[in-house]
Amino acid sequence: MSLNSTPSADRVHIGIFGRRNAGKSSIINAITGQNLAIVSDTKGTTTDPVLKAMELLPLGPVVLIDTPGLDDEGALGKLRIEKAYQVLNKTDIALLVVDSSVGMTKEDEKILAKIRDKNIPYLVVYNKCDILPKMNSTTDYAISVSASAGTHIHELKERIAALAPQSTDSPPIVRDLLKPNDFVILVVPIDASAPKGRLILPQQQTIRDILEAGAISIVVKDSELKETLTTLGKNPALVITDSQAFKEVSKVVPESIPLTSFSILFARHKGDLGTVANGAHAIEKLKDGDMILISEGCTHHRQCEDIGTVKIPRLLTKYTGKDLHFSFTSGVEFPSDLSKYQLIIHCGGCTLNEREMKYRLRCAKDQEVPITNYGTAIAHMNGILKRSLKPFNEFESSNFQ
Numbered sequence: 226m227s228l229n230s231t232p233s234a235d236r237v238h239i240g241i242f243g244r245r246n247a248g249k250s251s252i253i254n255a256i257t258g259q260n261l262a263i264v265s266d267t268k269g270t271t272t273d274p275v276l277k278a279m280e281l282l283p284l285g286p287v288v289l290i291d292t293p294g295l296d297d298e299g300a301l302g303k304l305r306i307e308k309a310y311q312v313l314n315k316t317d318i319a320l321l322v323v324d325s326s327v328g329m330t331k332e333d334e335k336i337l338a339k340i341r342d343k344n345i346p347y348l349v350v351y352n353k354c355d356i357l358p359k360m361n362s363t364t365d366y367a368i369s370v371s372a373s374a375g376t377h378i379h380e381l382k383e384r385i386a387a388l389a390p391q392s393t394d395s396p397p398i399v400r401d402l403l404k405p406n407d408f409v410i411l412v413v414p415i416d417a418s419a420p421k422g423r424l425i426l427p428q429q430q431t432i433r434d435i436l437e438a439g440a441i442s443i444v445v446k447d448s449e450l451k452e453t454l455t456t457l458g459k460n461p462a463l464v465i466t467d468s469q470a471f472k473e474v475s476k477v478v479p480e481s482i483p484l485t486s487f488s489i490l491f492a493r494h495k496g497d498l499g500t501v502a503n504g505a506h507a508i509e510k511l512k513d514g515d516m517i518l519i520s521e522g523c524t525h526h527r528q529c530e531d532i533g534t535v536k537i538p539r540l541l542t543k544y545t546g547k548d549l550h551f552s553f554t555s556g557v558e559f560p561s562d563l564s565k566y567q568l569i570i571h572c573g574g575c576t577l578n579e580r581e582m583k584y585r586l587r588c589a590k591d592q593e594v595p596i597t598n599y600g601t602a603i604a605h606m607n608g609i610l611k612r613s614l615k616p617f618n619e620f621e622s623s624n625f626q
């Protein structure tokens with residue numbers, strides 16, 4: 226994806242489900258007008274979910290997710306089916322592709338029940354309708370098309386657009402806290418773990434949101450922060466720091482200036498800041514032998530380097546003085562059974578869409594496992610969680626430490 230395109234997490238995620246040979250890939254090619262998916266007569270060409278970011282008119286920026294066949298066989302096939310079901314957690318619109326000549330099967334019925342269960346807007350797409358010209362299954366929840374003949378593809382795109390989720394009531398990243406011409410200082414340490422030659426996605430998105438507010442962003446390294454505060458001429462409305470530099474930054478920034486972190490801003494924007502802030506207190510209750518799950522939203526660790534796998538475990542072990550055991554997951558993987566964990570620490574989730582982040586928070590809540598994130602956990606261990614939550618009105622009178 227180019228640097229100028231809509232971040233993946235802000236795109237409508239369209240999951241395409243169905244049995245092998247129902248024509249999922251052909252449907253993707255027909256609605257995009259491009260030869261994107263691998264179409265083959267061999268059953269089961271799609272083995273892992275394949276994500277493609279693109280513009281889909283009349284809807285706009287979307288991510289299409291091509292999933293493995295629901296009737297896959299063998300031990301590997303079972304794993305692939307599990308992956309297809311996991312995709313439901315990030316799906317904003319589901320398309321269930323059914324071969325008209327075969328009709329609805331038990332595999333289709335099973336996933337349809339799950340889609341309905343999760344309240345995901347959906348359409349059953351009866352493909353290959355040209356083989357059975359008299360058949361017309363078009364209803365409120367279904368449409369008959371032929372990907373190969375191009376029949377009703379235009380209507381299908383219109384119906385998909387009509388299912389698009391309305392904008393949510395989640396707060397923006399930061400612009401609601403700012404007035405035009407406010408100064409905001411962003412502290413971005415450039416150490417060995419920072420990616421070469423660029424800012425990471427949460428930093429880019431925050432700068433963009435500050436521009437939306439008509440405010441002014443000043444991006445500095447932690448080593449230049451003190452000098453910047455002295456020479457600025459007026460106090461910034463807010464200082465936003467990378468979580469890793471929290472401790473040092475909080476010493477430099479006077480108490481009178483609001484201070485928070487990128488991951489705290491994203492927890493508020495994505496899901497439930499209250500839950501992850503409360504979850505940080507579970508750190509105090511950890512005992513020898515406890516299991517901690519550290520979960521990252523993307524598989525390319527380059528963006529967050531070794532914060533999750535090295536720095537957080539080290540900090541947590543040192544802070545608690547306990548013998549803790551860590552498990553790690555990344556990307557779409559998120560265990561459905563969380564019962565063996567005493568705490569979950571999640572990354573900022575900048576590449577996860579709101580549906581998936583909320584799903585993970587709900588899983589933890591339902592199984593009564595405390596969940597926190599990198600920023601809130603680090604702020605808690607540095608004794609400045611209360612201060613970093615102060616910029617948000619909803620926490621003003623709360624008891625966060």
Ligand code: SF4
Nearest residue numbers: 522523528529572575
């Ligand atoms: S690990 Fe998490 S916060 Fe870091 S880039 Fe990936 S999704 Fe974003």
